[in-house]
Amino acid sequence: MLILGIDTASPQVGVAIGGHEGVLASFHSARGRQHAETVTPAIEFVCRQARVELREISCVAVDVGPGLFTGMRVGIATAKAIASALRVPMIGASSLDLLAMPVRHTSRRIVSVLDAKRGEVFTAHYVSAPGGIQRIGEYRCETADELVVELMAEHENYLLVGDGALRYRDVLSAVENVEIAEQSLSMPSASALVQLAHSHALREQWVNTWELQPLYLRQPDAEINWQERQ
Amino acid sequence: MKIRSESPDATREIAALLAAVSLAGDLIVLAGDMGAGKTCFAGGFAHGLGIDDRITSPTFTLVNTYDGRLRLHHLDVYRLDQMHEALDLGLAELLDDGSVTLIEWGDVISPVLPSDYMEIQMDYDDDDELVRTMTLVQVGGSWATRMPEIAISLEKWSC
Numbered sequence: 001m002l003i004l005g006i007d008t009a010s011p012q013v014g015v016a017i018g019g020h021e022g023v024l025a026s027f028h029s030a031r032g033r034q035h036a037e038t039v040t041p042a043i044e045f046v047c048r049q050a051r052v053e054l055r056e057i058s059c060v061a062v063d064v065g066p067g068l069f070t071g072m073r074v075g076i077a078t079a080k081a082i083a084s085a086l087r088v089p090m091i092g093a094s095s096l097d098l099l100a101m102p103v104r105h106t107s108r109r110i111v112s113v114l115d116a117k118r119g120e121v122f123t124a125h126y127v128s129a130p131g132g133i134q135r136i137g138e139y140r141c142e143t144a145d146e147l148v149v150e151l152m153a154e155h156e157n158y159l160l161v162g163d164g165a166l167r168y169r170d171v172l173s174a175v176e177n178v179e180i181a182e183q184s185l186s187m188p189s190a191s192a193l194v195q196l197a198h199s200h201a202l203r204e205q206w207v208n209t210w211e212l213q214p215l216y217l218r219q220p221d222a223e224i225n226w227q228e229r230q
Numbered sequence: 231m232k233i234r235s236e237s238p239d240a241t242r243e244i245a246a247l248l249a250a251v252s253l254a255g256d257l258i259v260l261a262g263d264m265g266a267g268k269t270c271f272a273g274g275f276a277h278g279l280g281i282d283d284r285i286t287s288p289t290f291t292l293v294n295t296y297d298g299r300l301r302l303h304h305l306d307v308y309r310l311d312q313m314h315e316a317l318d319l320g321l322a323e324l325l326d327d328g329s330v331t332l333i334e335w336g337d338v339i340s341p342v343l344p345s346d347y348m349e350i351q352m353d354y355d356d357d358d359e360l361v362r363t364m365t366l367v368q369v370g371g372s373w374a375t376r377m378p379e380i381a382i383s384l385e386k387w388s389c
Contacts, residue, residue: 069320117326118344218322222313224338 001201004043004057004082005193008035008075009067009095010114010163014190015042017050017057019198023191025050030187035074043078057086059206061197063188064092066122066139066217067114073214080209089206091197094215096124096139098188099162101196103181104128109136109156111147113164113172114188119143121164122217123150132199141217144168151175161185231366231377233387234355240387241267241362242274247383248348249278251376254300254328257344259336262352267362268334271352272304275332288334293319301329308335313342346370363389 002024007014013035016026027042047054062079065072083090096112103110110126110133120143125136142150144164151158152175161181165172169180200206235241248258258275260268273285279298288294288306296302303324307316316339324331325344333339337349347369355361368374381388 068323069318070323117322120322216314216317218317222341224307224311224313226338 001058001198002052002056003059003061003091003194003197003201004046004054004079005061005190005197006039006043006075006079007063007095007098007188007190007193008039008071008078009063009065010071010187011068012187012189013038013042013071013075014188014193015039015046016190016194017046017052018191018194023194024052026189026191026194028189035071039074039078043082054082055086057082057088059088059091059197059201060086061091061093061193061200062212063095063098063190063193064212065095065215066116066141067095067188068117069216076212076214080212083209090209090212091200091206092212092215093193093196093200094124094139095188096122096162097126097133097135097196098192099185100124100126100133100135101192102185102189103159103161104133106159107157108159108179109154111151111158111160111165113147113160113162113168115162115164115167116141116218120218121147121162121168123147123164132196139215139217144171148172148175151178163187231381231384232389233364233366233384234389235267235362235364235387236358237360238267238270241270241364242277244364244384244387245271245274246278248380249275249330251379251383252279252300252330253372254330255325256330256372257325257336257347258330258332259340259343259347259349260332260334260352261337261349263354266352266354268352271350272332272334276302276304279330293324295329301327303329303331304334305331305336306334307339310339313339316342344370346372348373 012030014028060083099112114122126133157177163186281296281298351365
C-alpha cells in the first residue's frame, strides 16, 4: 500500500510518500512560492525520488486543518483531484494531530498550538498512547491569553508544540511547568501525515473524496444582514 | 470626527493624507451606499501609499492586492451573504501579513473584524451631488493615538 500525503495547512508545503516500509520520500519547504505553485512540482519530485508512479498510489492523505485558509484549500483541492482521478479513497488528518505526532514520546501533556493569525491560536491537547497519540478534549480556536488561563487551570506538565507556541512564547512561558518544542518541530509535516494515515489505512478508516471536509474551526454561521443595514 | 469633501478630488486627497499616517497591520472599513465614493477613496488611499496602478472596484474579484510603501489589500464584501465567506477570503491572513487592508462595505461584517480598526462612513449631501460627508470613527486603540495628527492634517475639511 502506498500513501501520498499532502500538507499545505501551514506556511510550509509538505508532500510525502510512504506505506508499510515507512516514509519513502518527502519534501518540505517553508519558503516556497505560493502553495499552489509549489505543491504539484513537489508531488512529481517526491514520486520520482521514491520511484513510484502516481497510478500506484492506493490512498491520498491530506491535512484538513485547522490552518491557513488559502493554503489549506490548495492542498485539499489537489488531494481530492488526485484521489478522484485515481479512484482511490482518502484519509483526512488534523494539522494539530500531525504536530503532536513527532513529539509523542513524552510523559508530558502535549498541547499543539498553531498560529491562527490575528492574535488567535488553534489548539488541542494530547497524551501519548500505544502506537500514537490520544486527543483530550476538542479542537479549539482561542487567544493566547485564553490558552494561558486554560493551562493554568490544570496543573499538568506541558509540552507545547507549534508555530503559535513560538509566536506567543513570552506569555505562554509564564505558565509553570511549560516546555516549548523547538522551531524544527513547529509545523505539521507530511511525513507525520503519511505515518498517521498508514495506521488509519490499516484499520480501513478512509473517506470518500466527496465526504472529506476541511476543518475550519473559525466558522461563524451568521448570515450578513444586508436589510438591517439599510 | 466629521469631514466634508466638496469633490471626488478632495476625497482622494483626504484618503492620501490618511494613507500617509497608515501603519503596517492597519484596517480601514469603508461604509456608505452605492456611489458614496468608497472606491474613489480607495484610489486616493492607494496613491498615498505610492501605488501607481489604477484602482478598480474589487466587487467581482473580492480581493485586489497592490504593492506600494506598504502592501495594500483592497476588499469588497458586497457580494457576500455569509459571515464565514469573509473568513474564506483569508481575512485573518490578510490582516496579519504586515500590509494595510481596506474593506468596502466592511461595516456589515463587523462581527468577524478584529477589535482595532478605523471606520469611515461616507454619506451623500442632499443639496450638492458632489459633496460627501465622512465620519471617521476609530474602534480600538491603535488609531486613537493618531487621531490628533489626523485632525490637524484634515483640518481644512473638518465640519
